[in-house]
Amino acid sequence: MRFVEDDGVWKCEIKMNENHHDNSTNEEQQFLAVRDLEKIHMRGETQVPALRGLSCAFEKGSFNFVLGPSGSGKSTLLYLLGALDDPSAGEVCFQGQSLDSLTEPQRDHYRREQVGFIFQSFNLLKTLNAVDNVLVPFLPQGISADLRQRAVDLLKQVGLEHRLEHHPHHLSGGEQQRVAIARALLKKPELVLADEPTGELDSESGAEVFRYLRQLHEEQQTTVIVVTHDERYLEKADRLLHLADGRLLREDVHNG
């Protein structure tokens, strides 16, 4: 698969062995790509267009920010990237595969094994303690002692060693988000999607969250895409995508 600009439109070609002659940057661009993405939400009878033909690509191992005013379609984009929603038109390609073309089990696998999603409102399960919340993706398969140990280690890594058995309502917002991060990291994802992960946190907890995301990105070359309002957390060489009104306004690289 490759992305070619053709009359100003990005095309996602799903032919794996066609692009061996392409240069290395092109190879990396194929990790995650979006083409002509449209999404229309229904609010009762009225149609609310959230994305109006958006095309862009994300390189493997990059750290990306999606910026833009409220209502510009940032969350919608992220949900589509994570296969948590279906686009109205256009497509999302992950490693050359259109998410649309995946079978139901393949989609489940994509959500379970390849993408770690971090929500603004944490979305932990109220009835489970911290460790079990981290283990949620793998509960149906049965939890090995190794995996459980890994979950505990991850929680220790995010500074929650004294909160392992606590239920979400006994945890602060920052602690809940750290549990959610541990949950996203347990699967060793290739892609982490975070929708305003610091939106409900104080600045100290927010900085902490970004510390873990940076650490993950550096240690495992995970591709990270973060939606945020807060420009404080930008660092040099981060890629920035500016959205407005459901379209890509511009994209650039942050330079400190």
Place this chain on the structure above:
Amino acid sequence: MFRFALSNLLNRKARSTLALLGLTVAIAGMVGLFSIVEGLDRITEESFSRIPGILVMQTGAPIPLFSRLPAEWGEDLKKVEGVKIVCPEIWVRVNVLEGKMILNPPRFLLGVDVELWNALSHALYRDDLVEGRFLNNDDIGTRNVVLSESIQREMKLKLGESFSLNGEDATLVGVYETGSILIDVTIIMDIGSVREQARFDPTAVSAYYVEAVDDDLNEEVIEDIRDVFRGRKGDRWVPTSSVLSIEENPLETMIEGLDRWLKSASSASPPQLSEEPKSSSEPLDVSPAEDKIVTEDDLEIEERLQVDESIPIDVQTADTWGEKFGDFMSELDFIMFILTSIGMTIAALGVVNTMLMSVSERIIEIGILKANGWSKKHVLSLISYESGILGFGGGCLGCLFGWIATLIVNVSFPDRVELYASPQLLCFSLFFSIVLGLLAGLYPAIWAMRMMPMDAIRRG
């Protein structure tokens, strides 16, 4: 997974408790209602299956107490081929025992021909003796009696003790126990003594109990007896309101009580307990076995009396007589079924409502699970576990409480009712509870599962 389901339930105590309570009440109610029917069925079956012979009564009489037959017909019965023994019986109601009026449960005095009764190869009461002795030839002309253990207990009588029976002294010589509340209401005495005390028409008896040379011949003997008596002139039993208001029999008392209870329970239109009147145009085709026990309603009894007028006697095995009661039971079964269905529906709605109460919470949760890569199958099995546990728990508790309730009722009113919750009933109730729980749990789940995870998460 199972642990997750359990922790979901335990961490939503209010919801789980409500759902469990709803199920428990529903299932306990179901067990209770059906145990009444089963109890009646079982009593009847037990009571009548222990009487192997043939009952001969006046046509139209619902029970021997109301029946009158000429005394000399015993000779004619004896002559029928295959008949071994014909025992005349006189049935009288016991109104006063030890100076106390007897209303409920009723008691009956049965006068038997002691010699003939002892000649039967199987004889009710005689074969059920638990203490003392049955009447023998020495008791002829005396006021010695045999009565049931429950009457003995009630009157605190010892063997050999005398007590007052309908105003005259009687002496206890034996105690029997059949365990059936329909049978253990009888006090047995020599037929001559009963006749004398009750000033019973000397040319009449109440009924005959006929033993054939072989129980297997019963059906043929019954047909032969009918042939002999067909066309013979005899009085039909006609109810008088005085008889009906004073005389009660245990069946009727029970039915009446149930009827009243049912009517009060279902404040709606009263259930139709009555039989359907049979067409009287072909009286010969109507076998008495198909008749049903009547309620005390005069009108209905009269309708019933238009049946088989050509035979003045009603001949059938005790089993068949029991089946008549069974037919009535099945009508009762049907009413119970309707009542229970209404109860179940209300309970099911309650359970579903409890489950739906938290549906938005549930939808978010399912959205989160799906966002974490749970397949539909996994979500379904989680919900099934949860609802299954609720259904099973509610079912077990319901069965337990229902069963305990039947035991309490049985112990509290040992001589009046006998409720029976059979293992089958309990199993069915448990099964029903699980199904109910699953349906209530799966409904919101299937709904939530059709949504994309994002829609589900945003919905909350």
